Amino acid sequence: xxxATTTSPGAPRIITEPDVDGDVLVSPRYLAGxxxxxxGFQPLLDLGWALQGDELGxxxxxxxxxxxxxxxxxxxxxxxxxxxxxxxxxxxPPHWGVSFSDSCxxxxxxxxxxxxxxxxxxxxxxxxxxGAGHDRELSDFRAVIPLLQANWKLQQPRWGMLExxxxxxxxxxxxxxxxxxxxxxxxxxxxxxxxWGGPVGPRWYATASSNTPAHxxxxxxxxxxxxxxxxxxxxxxxxxxxxxxxxTPIEQPAPPKPTPLDVRRAAARRAxxxxxxxxxxxxxxxxxxxAAAGARLPxxx
Numbered sequence: 068x069x070x071a072t073t074t075s076p077g078a079p080r081i082i083t084e085p086d087v088d089g090d091v092l093v094s095p096r097y098l099a100g101x102x103x104x105x106x107g108f109q110p111l112l113d114l115g116w117a118l119q120g121d122e123l124g125x126x127x128x129x130x131x132x133x134x135x136x137x138x139x140x141x142x143x144x145x146x147x148x149x150x151x152x153x154x155x156x157x158x159x160p161p162h163w164g165v166s167f168s169d170s171c172x173x174x175x176x177x178x179x180x181x182x183x184x185x186x187x188x189x190x191x192x193x194x195x196x197x198g199a200g201h202d203r204e205l206s207d208f209r210a211v212i213p214l215l216q217a218n219w220k221l222q223q224p225r226w227g228m229l230e231x232x233x234x235x236x237x238x239x240x241x242x243x244x245x246x247x248x249x250x251x252x253x254x255x256x257x258x259x260x261x262x263w264g265g266p267v268g269p270r271w272y273a274t275a276s277s278n279t280p281a282h283x284x285x286x287x288x289x290x291x292x293x294x295x296x297x298x299x300x301x302x303x304x305x306x307x308x309x310x311x312x313x314x315t316p317i318e319q320p321a322p323p324k325p326t327p328l329d330v331r332r333a334a335a336r337r338a339x340x341x342x343x344x345x346x347x348x349x350x351x352x353x354x355x356x357x358a359a360a361g362a363r364l365p366x367x368x
Contacts, residue, residue: 089298091314096290096297097238097264098312099172100305101271104139107149107176110184111137133157135187135194137180141169149176151183152253153195162195163279164253171271172264174297175290182286196280204244210260210284214240217292237311238264238291252276260284262291269307 093099111128112118120126123142130136134157138150148169152161167176186193214231219240222230229242241261252258253276260275275284301314325333 087298087317089300090317091299091301091304092296092317093299093304094294094296094313094315095233095235095238096172096174096293096295097233098308099174099297099299100303100308101170102173102297102299102303104173104176107173107180108137108139110177110180114184114187130187134191135183146170151179155195160249161253161276163276164258165273165275165279165283166258167273168271170265170269171273172297175273175287178286178290179283182283186280186283194280194283195278206281207242207259207284209281210288211240211242213285213289214292217294219292233264233292237266238262240288247277249277262287264291266307266311269305 088103108118108126108128111130114130116128116130118126118128125142126139128137128139134154136152136154140148140150143150146169147166148171149165149167151165153163154160155162165179167179183194211229211231217233219231219233222232222239227244229244230239232239239262243257243259243261247257247259252274256272256274258274259277260273260279262273263270265271273287275287296313296315298317299314304312304314
């Protein structure tokens with residue numbers, strides 16, 4: 068997001084980049100709602116991955132070896148708008164899967180795909196490796212650290228569940244322990260990781276299955292608790308969320324004042340003044356004599 072400065076709470080915030088996609092900054096970001104999907108795709112497209120679509124409007128991005136595939140599914144069977152799967156074998160079941168619902172802020176998607184693109188460049192050990200059993204749980208704790216550092220609170224212990232919530236209680240994370248069904252983890256919300264935000268009812272969610280590398284999940288959790296506000300169009304912010312968020316108007320910077328050199332150049336480009344020319348005036352003089360007899364008019368064409 069663009070760098071910004073503000074002089075007082077609620078004052079218009081001056082944005083230094085002219086192409087900010089929005090007219091307000093929304094905080095906390097986990098209540099900002101969804102936004103345009105482009106930035107979710109971009110980190111993978113920057114690697115040269117193929118982008119395809121179907122006749123329904125769904126879009127698909129795949130790595131050259133087909134071991135990582137992303138689907139953007141506005142016409143999918145449920146509200147899982149984004150689905151990302153990684154494979155040991157391109158023709159086998161997913162090794163891990165991550166999903167984001169249709170109301171999830173796109174910044175969380177782009178944080179994940181940015182980390183995924185970086186891991187893919189490093190190789191399979193970076194984007195496929197995931198621990199098992201006790202080792203996995205120790206490794207997964209890395210994804211909880213950003214939330215603890217942002218003062219998210221551990222909730223009342225539940226059997227087989229670690230739960231944290233944001234200080235305002237409007238976002239949370241649930242981590243399931245023990246054995247889970249791998250097939251259900253990548254097709255339902257019964258996954259190892261479940262993240263959510265919003266009041267009861269219009270909530271977004273994100274899931275990550277077992278074997279999802281902890282550093283990829285940490286990219287999501289770090290983005291969720293990032294205090295930096297995100298740009299939105301005010302009319303696009305859900306009416307359910309308006310009373311729960313802070314919206315700061317964005318004021319685009321004024322054009323720079325012209326320098327003396329700019330003024331001289333502009334003067335040099337001005338059109339020349341109109342030259343003097345004769346203008347017919349009313350006269351009392353007699354009209355010219357008629358044409359002599361025998362004179363011919365120009366032939367009509």
